[in-house]
Amino acid sequence: MKIAQIAPLAERCPPRLYGGTERIVSYLTEELVRLGHDVTLFASGDSRTKAKLVPCCDMALRLNPSVRDPLPYHMLMLEQVRRCADEFDVLHFHIDLMHYPLAASLGRMVTTLHGRLDLPDLPPFYAAFPRYPLVSISDSQRRPLAFANWAATVHHGLPEDLLPFSANPKEGYLAFLGRISPEKRPDRAIEIAARAGMKLKIAAKIDKADEAYWDGTIRPMLASHPNVEFVGEINEHDKATFLGEASALLFPIDWPEPFGLVMIEAMACGTPVIAFRNGSVPEVIDERVSGFIVSNVDEAAAAARRVDLIDRAEVRAAFEERFTAERMARDYLDVYRGLEGGLPGVMRPPARVGNGIDLEAMA
Amino acid sequence: MKIAQIAPLAERCPPRLYGGTERIVSYLTEELVRLGHDVTLFASGDSRTKAKLVPCCDMALRLNPSVRDPLPYHMLMLEQVRRCADEFDVLHFHIDLMHYPLAASLGRMVTTLHGRLDLPDLPPFYAAFPRYPLVSISDSQRRPLAFANWAATVHHGLPEDLLPFSANPKEGYLAFLGRISPEKRPDRAIEIAARAGMKLKIAAKIDKADEAYWDGTIRPMLASHPNVEFVGEINEHDKATFLGEASALLFPIDWPEPFGLVMIEAMACGTPVIAFRNGSVPEVIDERVSGFIVSNVDEAAAAARRVDLIDRAEVRAAFEERFTAERMARDYLDVYRGLEGGLPGVMRPPARVGNGIDLEAMA
Numbered sequence: 001m002k003i004a005q006i007a008p009l010a011e012r013c014p015p016r017l018y019g020g021t022e023r024i025v026s027y028l029t030e031e032l033v034r035l036g037h038d039v040t041l042f043a044s045g046d047s048r049t050k051a052k053l054v055p056c057c058d059m060a061l062r063l064n065p066s067v068r069d070p071l072p073y074h075m076l077m078l079e080q081v082r083r084c085a086d087e088f089d090v091l092h093f094h095i096d097l098m099h100y101p102l103a104a105s106l107g108r109m110v111t112t113l114h115g116r117l118d119l120p121d122l123p124p125f126y127a128a129f130p131r132y133p134l135v136s137i138s139d140s141q142r143r144p145l146a147f148a149n150w151a152a153t154v155h156h157g158l159p160e161d162l163l164p165f166s167a168n169p170k171e172g173y174l175a176f177l178g179r180i181s182p183e184k185r186p187d188r189a190i191e192i193a194a195r196a197g198m199k200l201k202i203a204a205k206i207d208k209a210d211e212a213y214w215d216g217t218i219r220p221m222l223a224s225h226p227n228v229e230f231v232g233e234i235n236e237h238d239k240a241t242f243l244g245e246a247s248a249l250l251f252p253i254d255w256p257e258p259f260g261l262v263m264i265e266a267m268a269c270g271t272p273v274i275a276f277r278n279g280s281v282p283e284v285i286d287e288r289v290s291g292f293i294v295s296n297v298d299e300a301a302a303a304a305r306r307v308d309l310i311d312r313a314e315v316r317a318a319f320e321e322r323f324t325a326e327r328m329a330r331d332y333l334d335v336y337r338g339l340e341g342g343l344p345g346v347m348r349p350p351a352r353v354g355n356g357i358d359l360e361a362m363a
Numbered sequence: 364m365k366i367a368q369i370a371p372l373a374e375r376c377p378p379r380l381y382g383g384t385e386r387i388v389s390y391l392t393e394e395l396v397r398l399g400h401d402v403t404l405f406a407s408g409d410s411r412t413k414a415k416l417v418p419c420c421d422m423a424l425r426l427n428p429s430v431r432d433p434l435p436y437h438m439l440m441l442e443q444v445r446r447c448a449d450e451f452d453v454l455h456f457h458i459d460l461m462h463y464p465l466a467a468s469l470g471r472m473v474t475t476l477h478g479r480l481d482l483p484d485l486p487p488f489y490a491a492f493p494r495y496p497l498v499s500i501s502d503s504q505r506r507p508l509a510f511a512n513w514a515a516t517v518h519h520g521l522p523e524d525l526l527p528f529s530a531n532p533k534e535g536y537l538a539f540l541g542r543i544s545p546e547k548r549p550d551r552a553i554e555i556a557a558r559a560g561m562k563l564k565i566a567a568k569i570d571k572a573d574e575a576y577w578d579g580t581i582r583p584m585l586a587s588h589p590n591v592e593f594v595g596e597i598n599e600h601d602k603a604t605f606l607g608e609a610s611a612l613l614f615p616i617d618w619p620e621p622f623g624l625v626m627i628e629a630m631a632c633g634t635p636v637i638a639f640r641n642g643s644v645p646e647v648i649d650e651r652v653s654g655f656i657v658s659n660v661d662e663a664a665a666a667a668r669r670v671d672l673i674d675r676a677e678v679r680a681a682f683e684e685r686f687t688a689e690r691m692a693r694d695y696l697d698v699y700r701g702l703e704g705g706l707p708g709v710m711r712p713p714a715r716v717g718n719g720i721d722l723e724a725m726a
Binding site for chain 1: 420429430431432434435436438439441442445460461462463464465467468482483484485487488491492
C-alpha cells in the first residue's frame, strides 16, 4: 500500500529523548517499510527513517529555542499533506484533531489518538465529526468518548530486537522508570519496596512542572529510605540494562494511563510488571503470566515477594506474541484495508453534547 | 454582498470586558449590516449581533472555566465555515492562521492579522502561502512580513456615536488607559505627569502576568507621586467620561503596537493624544492636529504643557474623517470587491525563509 504517516513535530521520529507519540510513529513507519509497503513520513526534518521523509520543519520543535508557537508548523505540514493526498491509499494522522477541517477534502484517512481523552473540550468535538474513523491505543482510553467512531484498538508495539531478553537478573531490584510526577506515584513505589524489604532503583526525569513535587515529597522520602537509589534520566541504550537487571517493574499509576509503553519495554526484557489496576493495565498485563495487577500498596508488596513465581521466558513470549512492532503494523494494515469499503459504520453521536453546536442541522 | 465574518472564540462579539480583535469584528459586522449587506458572523454563542449568528461554542472560551484547550472549538468553527462556504461572496477571517490548510477549498477569502508579527515562527509560514491575501491593521505592522501577500492596510474604526465629543474637559488631567505592563510603560506616564506638573489618572487592568511589575515598579511610584490617581479597570461606559474629561491621553508605548485602539477612542472624545513614536503611532496621530508624537519623556512633558494648542473639535473631526466604523467597513468592502477579479497579484516569497519547507517544489 501507499501509506502516509503524519507525526507531531514536537520531537523528531524517533525522539532523541522523551516523546511517546513520535516513538510509536517511528516504530510503525519502519515496520511498514520492512513489510514492503511504500511509506511516506511527514515529520520534523531531523527525523531518521527508511520511508520517504517529507520534512515539515528543520528540527523538532521542542528542542528548537527559536520556536514560540507550534501551530504554524503543523498548519504548514497539513498543507503539504493536502497537496499530495491523492497519491496515497491511506493517510494515517497522529496529530490529534488539527487536520479535521481538512478531512472532507482528503481521501481515506484514519486518526490514532495517543493521549488521554477525559477532557471536557473533546466530546462536543468528536460528536460533531461522526464520520471520521479513530483508533484507540487501548479500550480503556475510549471510555470518555465511547460514542465516537472507533475503527479499532491497536496496542503499541516495539521492534522485536529493541530490548534483549534477560533470563537471570543478577541484581534483582525493583525498578521504577518514567517521570517523577504525582500521577505516576513514585511515592507508592518507595513504599512498596520498603514493605517488601527490597531494593528499588528509580530512573526518571523531573519536568519543570514537577519540581515542587520532587522537592516536597520524593526527595525527603529518598533521604529516609536507604534501600532506594535514584539514577536520574536514562537513555534508550541504558534502558535495556536497567529493565533487564530488575526482578520486576513497578507501575503504581494513579491515573487512566492510555497505554503505558514502559510495561511492554519491561516485558521485552522478560521482566514482570507489578501494576496498579488503572487505565490500560488490565489489557496489557496478563495476570501471573506477565506480572501482577494490584489495587493497593500491600498487594503490590506481596506481589513483589512472589515475583519468582513468574517465568521470565513467558513474559518475553507474551511480549513477542502481543506487543511487537510487527503485530502493531499488521493490525494497522487491517485497519487501512477495512477503510477500502468506504468509511466504516457511522455511530450517531448524542444529539447535543454540552455545546451549542449542531453540525448535523447545517449539513 | 453576502459576507462571512469569522471571529476568534476567546471573547464574545463584542467582548464583555477586554478583547480587541472581537471588538473590531463586532464593529465591522454591525456596520456592514447597517450598510445593507447580508452578513453572517461565526462567533461564540453569547455574541450579540444584527447579522446572522452561527454559534461556534456556547459561550466565550476565556470566560468558560471548563475549557482547557481552545483549539477543538476553532476546528469545529472551521468545519461549520467549510460546510456553507459556497453561500458567501467573501469569507473574512480574523483567526490568524488556523484556516490556512482549508483555504484551498474555500472561495474568495481574506485574512486580517490583528497581532504583532515579529515572531520567528511566522516568516516560514507566510512564505509557504504566497497566494492568500492579507490585510494589515497598520503599515507598521507589516514590517516583519514585508514579503507577504498584503492586499491592503485597513485601520480600525469605531461606531461614530460610541463615544461622545467632549468640548471642555473640566477636570483637565492626563489620562493613561490600558494594561499595567512593561511595554505600555505606565512608569513613563507617571514621569511625564510629574515633569509637566499635572495630575494623572491611570485606568488599567493588571493581568496575572504583570503582577510582579505592578508590585515592584508601579505601586511604589504611585506611593511617591500624590498627583497620580489609580482608578483600576473601567468598563466601556466609564470610558467616555474618563477619556472625555482628560486634557490629553498619554500613550508612552515601548513596543511596536500594531494599532492602539485607545488612541482613536480618545480622538472620538476630542481628547488629543501624546504618543511615543513606535508601531502604528505615526499613521494614527496627525502631528499638532490630533496630538503630538514624541521620542522621550521630556518631549512628552513639553507636549503636555502645550496641549491647549490643539483644537478638540479638530481632534474629533480627524476621528470622524479617518477612524469611524463606516470608513473601516467601506475600506473592507473595497478589499472584498478587489478579490472579485481573482486572487490579487502574487508576490514571490524568498526562496527559503529559515525553514526547510519548500511548498513550491511540491506544487
